[in-house]
Amino acid sequence: MANMRTMSFDAVIVGGGGSGMRAALQLAQSGYKTAVITKVFPTRSHTVSAQGGITCAIASDDPNDQWQWHMYDTIKGSDYIGDQEAIEYMCKTGPEAVFELEHMGLPFSRNDNGRIYQRPFGGQSKDFGEGGQAARTCAAADRTGHALLHTLYQGNLKNETVFLNEWFAVDLVKNSDNAVVGVVAINIETGETVYVKSKATVFATGGAGRIYASTTNAHICTGDGIGMALRAGFPVQDMEMWQFHPTGIHGAGTLVTEGCRGEGGYLINKEGERFMERYAPNAKDLAGRDVVARSMVQEILAGRGCGENGDHVFLKLDHLGEETLNAKLPGILELSRTFAHADPVVEPIPVVPTCHYMMGGIPTNVDGQALTMDDQGVEQVVDGFYACGEAACVSVHGANRLGGNSLLDLVVFGRASGLFIEKQLREGIDLKDATEEDIQRAMKVLNRINGSQEGEKASVLRAELQTIMQNHFGVFRSGDFMKEGIEKLKALRPRIENVQLADTSNAFNTARIEALELQNLLEVAEATAVAAEWRTESRGAHAREDFQERDDENWLCHSVYFPHDQSVAKRDVNFTPKTREAFEPKVRSY
Amino acid sequence: MLEVSIYRYNPEVDSEPYMQEFQFDTQGKDIMVLDVLEKLKTEDPTLVFRRSCREGVCGSDGVNISGKNGLACITPLSEAVKNNKLVIRPLPGLPVIRDLVIDMSQFYAQYEKIQPYLINNTPAPAIERLQSPEDRAKLDGLYECILCACCSTACPSFWWNPDKFIGPSGLLQAYRFLADTRDTGTEDRLAGLDDPFSVFRCHGIMNCVQVCPKGLNPTKAIGHIRSMLLASGT
Numbered sequence: 059m060a061n062m063r064t065m066s067f068d069a070v071i072v073g074g075g076g077s078g079m080r081a082a083l084q085l086a087q088s089g090y091k092t093a094v095i096t097k098v099f100p101t102r103s104h105t106v107s108a109q110g111g112i113t114c115a116i117a118s119d120d121p122n123d124q125w126q127w128h129m130y131d132t133i134k135g136s137d138y139i140g141d142q143e144a145i146e147y148m149c150k151t152g153p154e155a156v157f158e159l160e161h162m163g164l165p166f167s168r169n170d171n172g173r174i175y176q177r178p179f180g181g182q183s184k185d186f187g188e189g190g191q192a193a194r195t196c197a198a199a200d201r202t203g204h205a206l207l208h209t210l211y212q213g214n215l216k217n218e219t220v221f222l223n224e225w226f227a228v229d230l231v232k233n234s235d236n237a238v239v240g241v242v243a244i245n246i247e248t249g250e251t252v253y254v255k256s257k258a259t260v261f262a263t264g265g266a267g268r269i270y271a272s273t274t275n276a277h278i279c280t281g282d283g284i285g286m287a288l289r290a291g292f293p294v295q296d297m298e299m300w301q302f303h304p305t306g307i308h309g310a311g312t313l314v315t316e317g318c319r320g321e322g323g324y325l326i327n328k329e330g331e332r333f334m335e336r337y338a339p340n341a342k343d344l345a346g347r348d349v350v351a352r353s354m355v356q357e358i359l360a361g362r363g364c365g366e367n368g369d370h371v372f373l374k375l376d377h378l379g380e381e382t383l384n385a386k387l388p389g390i391l392e393l394s395r396t397f398a399h400a401d402p403v404v405e406p407i408p409v410v411p412t413c414h415y416m417m418g419g420i421p422t423n424v425d426g427q428a429l430t431m432d433d434q435g436v437e438q439v440v441d442g443f444y445a446c447g448e449a450a451c452v453s454v455h456g457a458n459r460l461g462g463n464s465l466l467d468l469v470v471f472g473r474a475s476g477l478f479i480e481k482q483l484r485e486g487i488d489l490k491d492a493t494e495e496d497i498q499r500a501m502k503v504l505n506r507i508n509g510s511q512e513g514e515k516a517s518v519l520r521a522e523l524q525t526i527m528q529n530h531f532g533v534f535r536s537g538d539f540m541k542e543g544i545e546k547l548k549a550l551r552p553r554i555e556n557v558q559l560a561d562t563s564n565a566f567n568t569a570r571i572e573a574l575e576l577q578n579l580l581e582v583a584e585a586t587a588v589a590a591e592w593r594t595e596s597r598g599a600h601a602r603e604d605f606q607e608r609d610d611e612n613w614l615c616h617s618v619y620f621p622h623d624q625s626v627a628k629r630d631v632n633f634t635p636k637t638r639e640a641f642e643p644k645v646r647s648y
Numbered sequence: 649m650l651e652v653s654i655y656r657y658n659p660e661v662d663s664e665p666y667m668q669e670f671q672f673d674t675q676g677k678d679i680m681v682l683d684v685l686e687k688l689k690t691e692d693p694t695l696v697f698r699r700s701c702r703e704g705v706c707g708s709d710g711v712n713i714s715g716k717n718g719l720a721c722i723t724p725l726s727e728a729v730k731n732n733k734l735v736i737r738p739l740p741g742l743p744v745i746r747d748l749v750i751d752m753s754q755f756y757a758q759y760e761k762i763q764p765y766l767i768n769n770t771p772a773p774a775i776e777r778l779q780s781p782e783d784r785a786k787l788d789g790l791y792e793c794i795l796c797a798c799c800s801t802a803c804p805s806f807w808w809n810p811d812k813f814i815g816p817s818g819l820l821q822a823y824r825f826l827a828d829t830r831d832t833g834t835e836d837r838l839a840g841l842d843d844p845f846s847v848f849r850c851h852g853i854m855n856c857v858q859v860c861p862k863g864l865n866p867t868k869a870i871g872h873i874r875s876m877l878l879a880s881g882t
Contacts, residue, residue, distance in 0.1 A: 098698075099752075101795055102706040116775070153775075160776040163766030163828070165784065165791045172778030198791075204705055205791060212765035247745055276701040312703045393703060396722050517690035561694040563660045566746040569693035 062497065063252045067093045067220070068483055070240060070256035072227045072283060075103035076203070077447025077468035077475075078262030079210035079219075081426075084476025086217040090483055093220040095227050095243050095254060097278065097571065100211045104264055104276040105468065108203025109389060110317030111177060111195035112469070113462030114152040118169060119176040119193040120184065125149040127184055128194060130641055132463060135181045135346050136456025137598035137608065138643040139296070139616060141632035144452045147424050148463075148470045150637070155469045156196055164209040166198050177386075178320040179461040180344045181648070191344060193320075195462040200315050200389040206465060222254070226571050227282065229500040230259070230290040230443070233490040237441035238428075240492070241286070242500040246571060249564025251504065253497050257487040258479045261287065261420060261428075261445040262472065266582040268575075270413035270532075271524040274306050274313035283449040285578025287420050288585065288621040289503065292430055292440060295451040295616050295629065296418035297582070298590035298600050301459055302533050304350040306412025308370035310397035313414070314390055314407055316461040319343040321386050323375040325354065326406065327362040333371075338648040345648035348458040348599045351411035355533050358410075365408060372406035411533055415459055416582075417599065418589070419451035421618065421629070426450070426475025431618060435627065442489050444479065446471040453616065456631075457598020506555070507573050513558035516572045520579065523550060527583055531590055536603040540591040547584050554580045584624070589617045592626040610643050650674050650729065652684060654695070655737040658746055665744065672734075674725060681713055681728055681736065682720035685748075697748040704861060707796030711748050712737040717798040717859040739801035741810065754810040755797045755817070762814060762822040763840070767833030783829040790824035790869060792862050793817060799856035799866055805849040812845035816856035816866030819847060823869035826876060838873075838880050847873055 069085045071078045074096030085092040096103065115125040129149040133140055160166060160174065167175035174196045182192040198205035214221070227241040231253065240255040266281025267273035284294055304325070305314040319325075324343045327333050337353035338345035345353075354371050357363060364372050375383060375390075380403045383391055387402075394400050394407045421429045428443040446452075447468040454467050530543025554576055561569040595609035596602050616629040633640040649671040657665035670688055682699055689695045697720070698708040704722035711720050713728045714735045728734055738744050743751040768777070800806045800815035814822065822841060825831050841847050847870060856866040 098700050098706075098708065099756075099795075102698075102700040102708045104701065104706075106706045106794075107701050107703065157772075157774075157776050161766075161768075161772045163825075163830070165787045165828075166776070168779050168781045168784045170781060172780050174776050201705075201792060204794070208791075215760055216763075216765045276706065278700045310703075389705075396704065396724075515690065515693065517693075563658060563694070565659050566696050566749050568696050572693075 063250070064255050065252055066255045067091050068256070069258040069260065069479055070095060070254050071260040071262055072241060073103070073262035073264055073447070073449070074098070074100035074221070075262060075264050075447065075468070076105035076207055076210060076465065077472035078260070079207070079214055080469050080472030081260050081262060081446055081476040082219045083210060083213045083217060084473055085480055086214060086219040088480050090480065093222055093254065094214070095222045095225045095241070097224065097226045097246070099223050100221065101207055103207060104279050105203045105207045107276060107313060108206070108465055109200045109313060109315035110179060110320065111197035111202045111462050112156060112206065112465035113179060113182070113195045113460065114156045114466055115149065115194060116153045116156055116174060116176070116196060118173040123184070123192065123194065125152065126638065127186060127192065130186045131181050131183055132454065132460055133641045134187065134646055135458055135460040137458055137646055138456065138614060139453070139597065139631050140456030141453050142635045142640050143632045144424050145454050146635040146637065147474070148454050148466060151470050152466050155473055159206060159209060159469065162209050162213050164198065164205050166196060177317055178344060180316050180319070180341070180350070181346045181460040182344070191341070195317070195320065197317065200317055200387045202465065226574065227286065228504045228574060230286050231492050231497055231500045232290060233492050233496055235441065235490055237489045238443035239489050242497065242504070247566055249567060251501070255492070257442065257483065257489065259443055260426065260475055260479070261449050262447045263449040265416040265448040266579065267413045267416070269524065269527045269579050269583045269586065271528040272306065272311050273413040274303055274311055275413070280575035280578050281582035282575065282578045283445065284419065284585070285581040288581040291622060292428065293421065293618045293620045294418060294585050295421040295618050296453060296589070297585040297619055298593050298617060299417035299457050299598060300413060300586065301347055301415035301417060301599050302351040302411040303414035304347055304354055304411055305373050305409040306414070307393065307398045308365070308408035308410045311412050312393055312397050314373060314393065314409060316347070318373060318375055318387060318390060321382065322378050323373055326372045326374050327357045328364045328368065329362060333357050333362070341648035346458055347461060348601070349648055351533055352601055354411055370408045370410040373409045374406040375402040376404055376406070415464060416448055417451070417453070417455040417457065417459055419449050420445040422446070422450045422452050424452065424474060425478035426471060427478070431627065444475050446475045457600060503574070503577055507557065507559050507570065508562065510556060510559050513556040514553055516557050516569070516576050519550065519554050519557055520576050523554070523579055523583055526550070527586070531587055534601050534603055535590060537591060537594070540587065544587045544591060547587055551580060581621070585619045588624050589619050589626055593617055614643060650725070651733045652688070653733065653735045656747055657744055658694070678724050678726045680721055681723045681725065681734070682709055684725070684734065685720060685736070696746045705794060707794030710739050710796035710798045712739055717802045719796060719798070719861045722861060739797055741801045741807040752797055755800055755815070758814045758818040759795065759821060761840070762818050763833065763837060764821050764825070766825065766828065766831050767836070768830055769832060777830050779829055786827045787824060789864055790820060790827060792864060793820055794862060796861065798859045798861055802855040802859045804853070805851060809845055809849055813849035814841070814846050816870065819850070819873060820864060820866040820869045823873050826873065838877055841873060842877055847877065
């Protein structure tokens with residue numbers, strides 16, 4: 059391996075979804091040699107599945123809308139552990155970032171006056187919660203993610219970004235200063251392993267919903283960036299916070315947008331009752347996702363679930379009429395007919411809370427710089443290393459993300475990372491070259507897997523991991539049961555590290571990629587499990603049966619998980635926005 | 649037991665491709681073709697295919713299913729099985745890399761040729777560019793393309809001239825920008841398409857329409873481009 063090929067760039071972005079392509083676009087536009095490493099052709103990235111829209115105070119639906127109202131909603135939605143400086147930046151910069159997308163050609167739906175169409179989404183309000191439901195989610199029918207992702211890909215083509223399509227990043231390369239100086243990556247088509255050297259390495263690797271058995275996430279959402287960061291010794295933040303989307307199609311797991319409820323759809327139990335009226339008298343079906351998901355599970359546990367096994371509820375849309383459904387939710391009609399065998403025009407869709415989004419991730423500042431903590435607990439920037447989008451925890455979602463905020467997050471912080479790296483490149487980035495030894499260290503896992511002829515099948519081990527996570531770390535959690543889950547994961551680790559690679563060929567070897575993805579899933583699962591057991595309170599998406607209340611005195615903080623000893627530390631939440639006073643924690647009701 | 653026949657080719661091992669037969673127990677369920685592939689891969693990890701979203705929006709798993717191009721993830725067995733047999737081959741007409749994975753570079757090159765991005769050199773306003781709902785509706789049936797290549801690889805004209813004929817997918821996207829009231833590049837775009845091959849190799853046989861998993865109509869879009877080309881030539 060001494061003669062492994064090296065490719066050099068000013069910036070390398072790992073991940074070709076929304077945040078990665080937004081970061082790449084920024085850098086390519088300013089002429090820096092930029093490459094995107096992506097394990098699938100960019101428009102196959104999971105951003106493509108986002109449906110309902112991108113939440114942003116562009117004041118189209120309501121000319122008086124303010125980004126500060128959006129900021130308030132997001133902080134309340136986060137159950138007060140979202141960082142206020144980052145949320146302020148996102149909500150304030152959002153309109154500019156959304157208008158840029160429109161100028162690039164994104165085919166937003168329109169109002170009669172020609173402005174972008176906005177629909178109501180969960181957790182949205184006017185006037186800091188006092189003015190009723192807002193309609194703040196900018197939409198391209200119910201295919202907003204698709205429209206956004208294709209627009210960004212097109213923008214990158216125009217600006218001649220280098221795409222390393224169907225390349226898989228294996229591990230980070232660190233130099234002797236512990237700075238990141240690129241990645242080792244495999245060209246999937248040929249099997250060649252290359253050191254991709256870079257002055258700036260951006261992880262835009264998306265989420266990891268595939269740690270759960272039931273998820274809205276694509277097959278490719280295996281937390282590769284989180285796995286690589288942890289293996290390189292860097293910490294991750296708030297990994298206990300996983301969003302369960304209220305409306306995954308029962309059985310299939312495919313997503314049904316919250317926009318359905320935004321357009322007037324609602325959930326019913328087997329008695330036909332609109333039960334959210336009991337759980338959230340004001341916002342009803344448009345309460346925070348964590349609130350709606352828990353209410354659904356409670357209905358099911360109380361024996362009011364629908365279907366033969368009483369294990370789901372129904373989403374009713376037929377009262378909206380065929381014309382509205384065709385115009386506003388055409389993709390949902392398609393998905394429901396295909397995967398639920400239900401035509402929403404005449405019958406309700408069977409739905410169940412389904413793993414959807416990772417609020418946690420690689421801790422970063424607003425500029426996308428990855429952070430770690432030294433022995434004294436003091437924050438340090440990791441030189442050369444950046445993250446944005448779902449892989450990052452900047453943190454704008456805290457303990458619960460609002461619908462429509464993920465697309466905004468990835469555009470705003472993909473852009474912010476790009477802008478900051480551009481500035482750094484202009485000023486000059488000077489990192490020590492990696493030695494041959496440094497590069498070899500990043501080959502360790504790949505070498506191990508390539509030589510692993512014994513062991514069990516990746517598919518078997520993956521299914522086992524997903525079952526553990528589904529059973530022990532789902533919508534409701536309890537200490538004893540989580541401890542049991544942690545033990546099971548511990549026992550699984552040596553088996554996963556020893557996964558069998560039955561196919562050792564070079565050409566398009568997806569068995570090798572799946573074996574590597576499995577290593578990443580395990581890292582994400584363990585971080586999730588340990589952090590979840592550690593946080594002894596209920597907040598946002600983290601609901602414990604043994605600690606049912608939110609505990610601001612002890613737990614108004616982030617969790618930071620360190621891989622070397624699997625310890626967890628507290629980190630302060632940012633309460634210092636730049637342009638206004640902070641929003642203080644209040645009881646969260648909808 | 650369902651008989652499943654799958655195209656296999658590993659360039660490192662096989663001198664030529666072959667069809668491998670599998671017996672598959674559907675347990676009486678009408679599952680998707682992708683579910684069958686996923687299950688078979690757990691038994692034979694060397695079986696190679698692309699997949700991502702598994703809900704028909706990413707366009708990864710376009711394959712030829714019992715003779716018809718489609719997405720494995722949204723094609724149920726009830727639509728795909730004939731006489732208890734399911735035959736899965738790679739999309740036809742492009743080089744095979746391995747098993748069901750084809751080399752799509754020619755397909756993407758045609759997409760890139762049509763300048764697949766909005767061209768508007770007027771200064772951008774401080775807010776969005778306005779567009780009426782009626783004008784926006786002109787993009788429906790165009791922008792939804794997922795670049796799965798089911799259409800272009802079902803088109804004999806594309807098989808013959810994959811380097812010169814843009815193909816149905818690329819032309820659908822070409823029209824998506826020609827139809828966009830925000831785009832000012834019409835003249836340039838038409839000039840780029842005005843040769844005997846780029847557009848005019850389409851003979852209107854509508855294979856593309858028949859196979860598009862998103863229900864789009866490239867033939868109609870190509871008709872619009874032809875009209876625009878003819879009008880601009882006079």
